[in-house]
Amino acid sequence: MAFGNKEVLRNINFEIKEGEIFALIGPSGTGKTTFLRILNFLEKPIKGEIKYNGMKTPGVLDTRRRMSLLFQTPAIFNKSVFENVAYGLKVRGIEKKIVEKKVNEALNIVGLAGMENQNARTLSGGEAQRMAFARAIVYDPEILLLDEPTANLDPANVTKIEEIIKRIRNERRTTIVLATHNIPQVRRIADRVGILLNGELIEVNSKDGIFSKPKDARSEAFLKGEMIY
Ligand SMILES: Nc1ncnc2c1ncn2[C@@H]1O[C@H](COP(=O)(O)OP(=O)(O)OP(=O)(O)O)[C@@H](O)[C@H]1O
Ligand SMILES: [Mg+2]
Structure with a gap:
């Protein structure tokens, strides 16, 4: 994905599973919002493809209608x-x-x-x-894309939103992709986690895996808040 000659996302290859809460984390400016916008067909990548339910996009309109994006600033x-x-x-x-x-x-x-x-x-x-x-x-929606849904909220509202996210997934089996800076939130509600760093997805792992045994040293540094950016 590029804006003009500025490349924003590269080498992204992974799968989001039906009914999971997938957290996408990474420093500011790393491409989280851009990634959600690509999933929602609001941006078009230069290369690559996205498959929904294992099929090539059946029709943009139909797929768009089955998902929903909560914008970072609604x-x-x-x-x-x-x-x-x-x-x-x-x-x-x-x-x-x-x-x-x-x-x-x-x-x-x-x-x-x-x-x-x-x-x-x-x-x-x-x-x-x-x-x-x-x-x-x-x-x-079958797929709910959430861009920093709890940024700038007080702890009581953060808890409420997290409860709502879990409830929607549990009751409706909605697939949820959550972009967030909030690492404790990832611990509380995610099933799996992807870490984006400088536009690259450096690791995709289960929540337990990424916190207890990260595959990439940079993931560990990021999760511990030791990363300088
Ligand atoms: N329409 C655009 N035109 C030019 N550059 C853009 C555009 N949209 C995003 N970018 C750039 O792409 C990069 C990734 O932006 P993006 O909003 O995806 O980051 P982010 O990870 O969501 O950051 P944050 O955590 O601050 O929300 C940034 O450098 C941003 O300036
Ligand atoms: Mg963003």
């Missing part, structure tokens, strides 16, 4: 919480009754039931992030 529309969350369903032309049911379910999951009518711009930071989360899960 956009908040100057509308009610309900309208913000309903957006993805309305563009899919879903019937009003079902929209209401799905939005209520999603707001329940993120702990914002009862706040449907509040203007979303007046939410606190933690509430806004949970609303964005509800918007991302409202149409039951």
Whole structure:
């Protein structure tokens, strides 16, 4: 992957398994967001291919509809919480009754039931992030891409978001790819971990493996916070 002549990601070759929480970690500027954007078809790599369910991408539209990306800085529309969350369903032309049911379910999951009518711009930071989360899960995506979903949140909201992530995976078997700087969070919720360093995936390992027996010395340094960057 390159922007102009600046190469950002190279030699990326790995598999994400159905129903797992895969954490993508690495220093700032290493390409985590770019990688999630590639998975979501928002960027096009110069080389290589991505297979979903072992098939060559059947159709961009169809695959895109089955996944959802929670942006690092989610956009908040100057509308009610309900309208913000309903957006993805309305563009899919879903019937009003079902929209209401799905939005209520999603707001329940993120702990914002009862706040449907509040203007979303007046939410606190933690509430806004949970609303964005509800918007991302409202149409039951099979794959959920989360870009730093707990950055800038207080510990109580971090815990809430982590609980929601685990619940979504456990109840819906959603495959989750989580980009994060937060190493304790990786310990708490990830199944497997990939470490990106200068645009290269230096190691992919199970969580236990990467913390107890990393294959690459740089992984160990990064996980211990000893890496200078
Ligand atoms: N559209 C773009 N045009 C030019 N350069 C870009 C573009 N998008 C990203 N980059 C560059 O690609 C590199 C990787 O960026 P990316 O946002 O993927 O990093 P990141 O790992 O998500 O960082 P952070 O942890 O700070 O969010 C950075 O050097 C960034 O400046
Ligand atoms: Mg990023």
